[in-house]
Amino acid sequence: MTSSALAEHIETVALVDHHVHGCLLRPIERRRFENLLNEANVEPLADFDTAFDTQLGFAMRAHCAPLLGLPRHSDADAYWRARSALSEDDLARRFLSSANVSDWLVDTGFAAGVADLDAMAGLSVGRVHEIVRLESVAEQAVQASGDYTAAFTEILHERAATTVATKSILAYRGGFIGDLSEPAPGEVAAAAARWRDSGEPRLTDRVLLRFGLHEALRLGKPLQFHVGFGDRDCDLHTTNPLYLADFLRRTGDVPIMLLHCYPYEREAGYLAQAFNNVYLDGGLAINYLGARSSQFIGRLLEMAPFRKILYSSDGFGPAELHYLGARLWRSGIREVLHGFVDADEWSEADAIRVVDLIARDNARRVYSLD
Amino acid sequence: MTSSALAEHIETVALVDHHVHGCLLRPIERRRFENLLNEANVEPLADFDTAFDTQLGFAMRAHCAPLLGLPRHSDADAYWRARSALSEDDLARRFLSSANVSDWLVDTGFAAGVADLDAMAGLSVGRVHEIVRLESVAEQAVQASGDYTAAFTEILHERAATTVATKSILAYRGGFIGDLSEPAPGEVAAAAARWRDSGEPRLTDRVLLRFGLHEALRLGKPLQFHVGFGDRDCDLHTTNPLYLADFLRRTGDVPIMLLHCYPYEREAGYLAQAFNNVYLDGGLAINYLGARSSQFIGRLLEMAPFRKILYSSDGFGPAELHYLGARLWRSGIREVLHGFVDADEWSEADAIRVVDLIARDNARRVYSLD
C-alpha cells in the first residue's frame, strides 16, 4: 500500500491546519503534561490513572517517540525523560516542522501558557494567521467604557483587519439549544448593563452571545464553532450541531465551520450537504482517537461534499499534538482512501484530488489564503 | 471472494424495492441534475461545488458509467455528455432493468416531473405497486366540500383498494416529538376548518397529521415513515425514531416500516427488536454513502431481527438512483456477510438465507405481494 502514488501524495502534501492554538513555551510538570492530554476532564487525573494509557497516549508513544530519538512504543517514563531533556522551543520546532503544515490558523482566544502569534511565527514552521474569538471580544468590550455595542463592533473590526476568521465557543457557554436569532438593540444594551454590574469576567449571557454571532455574520469572514467533544464544562448533548439548524438557515453565504464534531460527525456531515455555506473537520477528535481515528475519518467522508471537509489538529499546549494531528490524519485518510481505491469504488486520481481538497484547497478557498 | 456461492447469489437475486419514486421523464439541465443528487440541500448548489464530488457522485461514475458505455470512473463532463446523448426513456429502461428488481413499490405522493405508475409500468422493468401518501390524501380531502373526516376516509379507502401501503412524511411536517395519540372527532373538525380557512395547501396541522396516522392504522396496511436523513425542511434531530416509541406502543399488528434511518439506524434496529410490528431499511442513505455504504449496511444488521430488515432505493428522478441503490446494496451486503462467513461467525448457507429475507422475502410477506 505504502508505495502507491496515493500513499506518497498523502505523506508529502503540505497541510493547512485551519484551527489550532499555541504550543507550550516553558517546561511543565509531568502531571500537568498528562492533564493536557485529557481534553474532557477539568480536574487533576486520579492517582490510579495516567494519560499515557489512552489512545492518545499510545499514539504519542508510537509516532512522537521516534522524533525524540526513541524506539516506537517506548514506555511512558522513557518518553517523559527524553522529552524533558529538550527545551520546549526545540520540541516545538521539531514537532511542528515535522507536521509539514504550510499555514497555521491560530485561535488566540485561550492562550494561557502557550505561544502567541509572534512566538508561533518565530518558530519558522509555516505561515501564521489569526482567528479572533467572539467571546474574547465581548469580554474586552464589557471592560471598555461607553456603549457596549459600539465597543464590541469597534474591537471586532479592528481585530478583523488582521484575522482570517472568527470563532465561537457557544458550545461552552450554554450550548446550541434555543433561540439564536439576532437580539434587538435594547436587549443588548440591557444585557450588557447587567453583565457590567455583575463584575463577572466571563461571558455567559445568551443575548450577548447571540449578538456576537450576528456581528460576526455581518463581518462576513468564516465563523468557526466548537462542536461536540471538549471539556466537561459543556454539556455534550447540547452541542449537537443539529440544534444549529435554525441559525444556519439565517447565515446566508458566510462560511460556517463546524470543528471536531465527535460524536456528531455524521450530523455535521448532513449539515454540510444541506447548506452551501457549512463545512466540517475532525479537529481534536483525531488526536484523541489515536489508533481508532481512521474509522472516524471515514465517517467524515459520508454525507459531506468533498469540497466542504477540512483538516485541523486543534493542537493546544504540548507540541506533540500539533504534529500528531497531522500524522494521524495522514495515516487515517490513507487507510480509508486506499480501501476505496482497492475496492475500485474510487479511482486513485480521484482519491488524490480529494486529499488535496481536504488537506489544503478547501481551506485556501474559504479563508482566501492566497 | 466473488466466486463464492454467496457472492453469486447476491449478484443474481431479484429484489423487491419496497420504497421508490418515479424516474425522470424528460431531459433536464445539468445544474438541476446535480441538485437532484443532493438530498439535503433545498437551494441551488453553490458555484464552487458540484454533486459529482461526493460519495454519490463518485459511486455514479464508478457504477453507472459502464452502463453508458464509458470506462469506470469517467469524469463528470464525460459522464454528462454520454448521459445527454440518450433519451430519459432509454436511460430509465437501461438503469432500471439492470437493477434486477421484480417489484417496485412506488410512493406517488411527490411526483413532479417524474414517471407516474403507468409510465413506470410501461418501462417493463418489473411489477409496479402503489404506496399512498397520507399527507396527499389530507391535502385532497381539505379541497373537498363537506365533512373533512368523511372525505379523508373515503379518499383513503378508495386509494387503498389498489395500494399496498401507506406512507407518512410526518418527519417533514414537524417531526416525531410530542403527542401522537388519536385526536377526538371534535378536534379534527375544528382543525380541518382552520386549515380550510387558511387556504394553505400543505398539511402541517398536528391534529390532522395524527388523525391521518390513526386512520392508516385502522386500514391495517403497512405504514411507512420517512425517518432521519432527508432534505433540510425537516429538523433532523426531531426525526429520531425513538421519539415514535409511544406511538409504536399503540400500533398493534400493523407493520410500521422505518425508512432510511441514517444516522439513527441503530435506534431503528432497536425498535425493530422491541416491537413485533416494526421494520427498517437503509433506503436512500445507501446511495448517498457510496463507498461508505457497506459500513452502514453492517449497522443495519445489528439489533434488528433478520426478518425485519428490507431493501429499498428510494430512487427519485435520475434513473441512476434506482439502479445504484441495488448495485451498492449488493456490494455492501456482500462485503458485510463475507466478513461474517470468512470469520466463521456465520455459515454461508445462513448468509444466503438472510440475503433472501432482506432482498425479497420479508417484503413479500409484509406487503402480501404474492
Place this chain on the structure above:
Amino acid sequence: MTSSALAEHIETVALVDHHVHGCLLRPIERRRFENLLNEANVEPLADFDTAFDTQLGFAMRAHCAPLLGLPRHSDADAYWRARSALSEDDLARRFLSSANVSDWLVDTGFAAGVADLDAMAGLSVGRVHEIVRLESVAEQAVQASGDYTAAFTEILHERAATTVATKSILAYRGGFIGDLSEPAPGEVAAAAARWRDSGEPRLTDRVLLRFGLHEALRLGKPLQFHVGFGDRDCDLHTTNPLYLADFLRRTGDVPIMLLHCYPYEREAGYLAQAFNNVYLDGGLAINYLGARSSQFIGRLLEMAPFRKILYSSDGFGPAELHYLGARLWRSGIREVLHGFVDADEWSEADAIRVVDLIARDNARRVYSLD
C-alpha cells in the same frame, strides 16, 4: 493471527464478569427460551419470527453448539434438541465453566426463575459476589412500617455489608432527563407516604429514586447504572448517559459504572474521560451484536482511558449468555487489538496489558476484589 502471544493471552485470561444475573434453574418451553434471547421486546415474539434468526441466535449456534457436541452453525431445531437433552444444571456448569470467569458480580434485583447467589456459588464456576439493586431496597422499605428513610438506610447498610456494589435501574423508571439532586427529607417522607398509600409495588416516584441514588453515593461503593439498550419499558432516548452529567458532577470519588451503553457507547466513553470516577462496559450489547460485536468493542476503546473500561456479560437466564458474552468479547477484542498491533499503532506488549486491565484488573481495583 491466532498463534500470537496476544491471541493466546486473550483466549486464556480469566475474566471478572462485573455485572451478571443468575442462570436458569429449570427447563423452559422453546418459545419462552426464544423470548429470553430478545432483550427489547416485552411481548411474545410474533409467529413469523424466531430469535434464532438474529445476530444473537447466529452467534449461539456458532459458539455454543460445539459445547453441546454439535457442529458449528447447527440449525435451530438441532440446537434446541441437544439443549433439551441436558439438565439446566448441566448446561449451567458447562457454559459457565467454559466462560473462564474468576468472579461473577451478580445483580440479584431481578431474579424470577433464575439461580440465586447460593445456587450460583453451588455451580463451582468461580467466586460469586452480590450487587444490591437500589430500587429493590426501596420496594422492601416501603413494605416496612415506620419511617421510610430509616427503613431504606437500614436495609441498604445491612445488605451492603455483604455486597460489592449498588445498582440503579433509573433508566427503566423514567430515565436520566431532569433533576437528580438529593431531595430534602420532607420531600422524601411525603413521597414515601404517597407511595405507601398507592399500594403500587414498583418504585417509580422520582423523589425516592433520587433519594436512593444519594444514599448509595453516601455508602461509597461503586454504583452501577443500566444505560442504553434494554427492554422497551425504557424510552431509549432518555437513557443517553450525557443526561447524567449534572449528577456525575456531584458524585465525588464514588465509582459510577455505566453498563451496556449501546448505542451511546461513545458518549459513555467521553464521560469516562471527563470524570475520574466514571467507568463503562459493553455488557449485554456484545451478546446481542454477535458477529457485529467487534466493531462495538472498538468503539468502547475510543475516548475512555484504558483504566476505565470493564468486561461484563449481563447474562440472565439461558446459561449460553454467560458463556457467549465472554466468547464474543475475546473474539472481538482480539480482532480490534490485532488490528492496532498489525498496523504498528500499538505494541503487542501494550495490547496484552490493556487486555488485562479490561478483563480483570480494573474490576479488581474498583470493587476491591482481592
